[in-house]
Amino acid sequence: MIDQVRPQVAVSSCLTGEPVRFNGGHSRDRFLSGELDPYVDWVRVCPEMEIGLGTPRETLRLERSPDGPRLVTRNTGVDLTDPMTALGAARARTLDVDGYVFKSRSPSCGVHGIPVYTGDAAVDRGGRGVFAARIIDAHPLLPVEDEGRLNDALLRETFVERIFAHARLRALLRSDWRPRDLVAFHSRHKMQILAHDPTAYRRTGRVVAQAGLRSHAELAADYTREFGTALARKATIGRHVNVLQHCLGMVSDSLDHTRRADLLEVIASYQAGQVALSVPATLLRHHARGESAEYLRDQTYFSPYPEELRLRNHVPA
Template identity: 85%
Template sequence: MNGRVRPRVAVSSCLMGEPVRFNGGHSRDRFLSGELDPYVDWVRICPEMEIGLGTPRETLRLERSPDGPRLVTRKTGVDLTDAMTSLAIARGRGLDVDGYVFKSRSPSCGVHGVAVHAGDVAVERRGRGVFAARILDAHPLLPVEDEGRLNDALLRETFVERIFAHARLRALLESDWRARDLVAFHSRHKMQMLAHDPAVYREAGRVVAQAGLRSRGELAADYGRVFGTAFARKAGIGRHVNVLQHCMGMLSDSLDPIRRADLAEVIAAYQAGQVALSVPATLLRHHARGEAAEYLRDQTYFSPYPQELRLRNHVPV
């Protein structure tokens, strides 16, 4: 299952090259529409078009009010907040996706740093788009980013890792699964979860220990919550090093001193910011295969998404 399930990802339509921007153009993103496109199924959404604004159209902005930012047309001051909120609530209710990529700084779709105005003056730049805010309220654990932040190598890797993890769990829970299937799923994801949040990893283990004792609905809901919570925290260098050393310990008895020393040296080089995570991870996976260490070999930690995306090739800073 590792890397083979196709995530369903909602995306602002303009980022996929659709001419739905206010000026009749688009904001095609090369990574989304190029490198990532072969591996995901897109759910394209343009809330401005869906509330009937059309294109080209008057530009929008967030305007400060006592009840929170209002979405208004820039020149004529038409208030579109209620229409956009109603759409977001309806969309959020039926949204069944593994992630969402929003258009950055959009007064409808921006997730971070959207300008809020008082008259013609931007009085703050920490707002959130009206549509995006309601979607996030409805799905607080949904992997979400905007295309601007995906230019950062670590944020890009983290987002892609989350959508594939989310998709694997969705595929399991949509199947005719049994308690043993959830136990096996959790077993494959242990090292990956440990790299993100050790405390939640332990909580997930306690949930799985109840498999077979609780209803499938309750078990699925609780495991989905802790699984999503774990992956919502970025995996830092220190936690990666902990996992890498843990995996090396599992292989220690079957490796000769030279190979153990090589592994320790490569892990130390990653910790020092001298090599990318892909270097020690690939070496560990190679040894796991060679030593027929099935449990370690099958860990999603070593293949959290298709290898062709090469997202672990950046050197940490």
């Protein structure tokens, strides 16, 4: 079992139940405040409250301008772009978290599809919240989602996987680590990286091969960039099948014909969309334990986050 760290995750305060919405209410999200809450440490942020708007308050919207979308109050037209931009820039400079969950459809915090208005007409529905944009621009590899997209099982799993991987690497690099510790970290994450990006798998390997030859700072910066880039790419069914078959090859010689055939059949069933990823992954991990395949058993691929979250139980579409 892989030892888990507790990710620090920034979150729009209303999503955890704080009454900071424009109407004095909240938008408590069941997954964030319920299932995920025992495993992460939240850093709650409400940019509207931080720039002094209070609650209840007038609603906001994005309006088109020659210099880009402006954040204004919907009825009185007060322009809040500058204070919100300044707050976002200040937060971005000091942000030290493993992920961020923003409030969807918010003109300050929304990540995707925010309407931009001219008069009463929405002329563009591809806007991004003013505050969120500053954070994302400053931290392009930070795992970021909004709570609406986390209703999708695959996006939810991907986000949670990334924040735990980010937290493990951050914990390593904050320790009194030595080159061999980075080598060990990479060794445990090889199958997880391979499931996301085979090309990045080779790039991260080349960085680790330089352990002991370069400064800690350079090595850490390059590995962090390559590791984050790899996990930001979607892990597809095909890449998972590749990893599962690769793992099977590691224990194949220790299995009899029947057990090997059973594993191949289950992997094929996953590839065909008939069973969840948890089925072949659990069987492979079982055989790795049974055959004392230490390298395979210790792969984070099999325990990328706490098993109690049960995020691999959905059948791929």
